[in-house]
Amino acid sequence: KAGVTQTPRYLIKTRGQQVTLSCSPISGHRSVSWYQQTPGQGLQFLFEYFSETQRNKGNFPGRFSGRQFSNSRSEMNVSTLELGDSALYLCASSLEFPNPARELFFGEGSRLTVL
Amino acid sequence: AQKVTQAQTEISVVEKEDVTLDCVYETRDTTYYLFWYKQPPSGELVFLIRRNSFDEQNEISGRYSWNFQKSTSSFNFTITASQVVDSAVYFCALSGNDMRFGAGTRLTVKP
Numbered sequence: 105k106a107g108v109t110q111t112p113r114y115l116i117k118t119r120g121q122q123v124t125l126s127c128s129p130i131s132g133h134r135s136v137s138w139y140q141q142t143p144g145q146g147l148q149f150l151f152e153y154f155s156e157t158q159r160n161k162g163n164f165p166g167r168f169s170g171r172q173f174s175n176s177r178s179e180m181n182v183s184t185l186e187l188g189d190s191a192l193y194l195c196a197s198s199l200e201f202p203n204p205a206r207e208l209f210f211g212e213g214s215r216l217t218v219l
Numbered sequence: 220a221q222k223v224t225q226a227q228t229e230i231s232v233v234e235k236e237d238v239t240l241d242c243v244y245e246t247r248d249t250t251y252y253l254f255w256y257k258q259p260p261s262g263e264l265v266f267l268i269r270r271n272s273f274d275e276q277n278e279i280s281g282r283y284s285w286n287f288q289k290s291t292s293s294f295n296f297t298i299t300a301s302q303v304v305d306s307a308v309y310f311c312a313l314s315g316n317d318m319r320f321g322a323g324t325r326l327t328v329k330p
Binding site: 204 | 319323
């Protein structure tokens with residue numbers, strides 16, 4: 105069973121540009137969550153999608169957005185990049201929503217560097 | 220508001236030492252779940268254990284053990300006889316509407 109796949113794994117952008125990251129969940133999983141990981145802030149919740157609808161959102165500016173497609177694949181977009189957006193962006197999938205007991209399955213992340 | 224605190228940023232031990240990673244949480248929910256995840260250098264977090272708020276039994280799995288104490292809002296993780304392969308970042312998490320993670324503890328086990 106294939107795991108969570110994130111693309112691209114590494115990317116470098118400059119300030120002001122935008123970036124789109126992709127996440128393919130485990131087959132059969134319908135929930136996709138996104139997290140930003142930085143050395144200073146740890147893992148911070150961005151948003152979660154289930155059945156193509158955003159169900160929860162963390163405390164991030166509107167420059168951060170996402171969507172989910174009918175096949176459960178998800179993309180997140182960051183516009184007008186800032187230096188502080190440099191981070192590892194992790195995607196996690198799960199079978200159900202809402203279910204606080206659910207286990208999250210993570211991808212290896214997309215490491216974004218903003219110059 | 221939900222919050223998870225892992226006060227230990229980094230811990231370094233020598234192989235075969237025992238090590239305890241601390242986790243303190245805050246929540247107003249009466250039903251909640253606590254998790255521990257391990258993040259090896261490859262990046263993806265790997266699930267280790269889940270505990271619900273009604274089950275305070277400690278759990279042991281091989282060299283790993285977990286101590287859940289509701290009275291102190293803590294869910295600590297102990298590795299017995301640590302090994303180099305245990306080197307990773309460990310995250311404690313609290314689940315309600317979404318999963319909130321602590322800042323993580325980087326464990327380095329030296330040979």
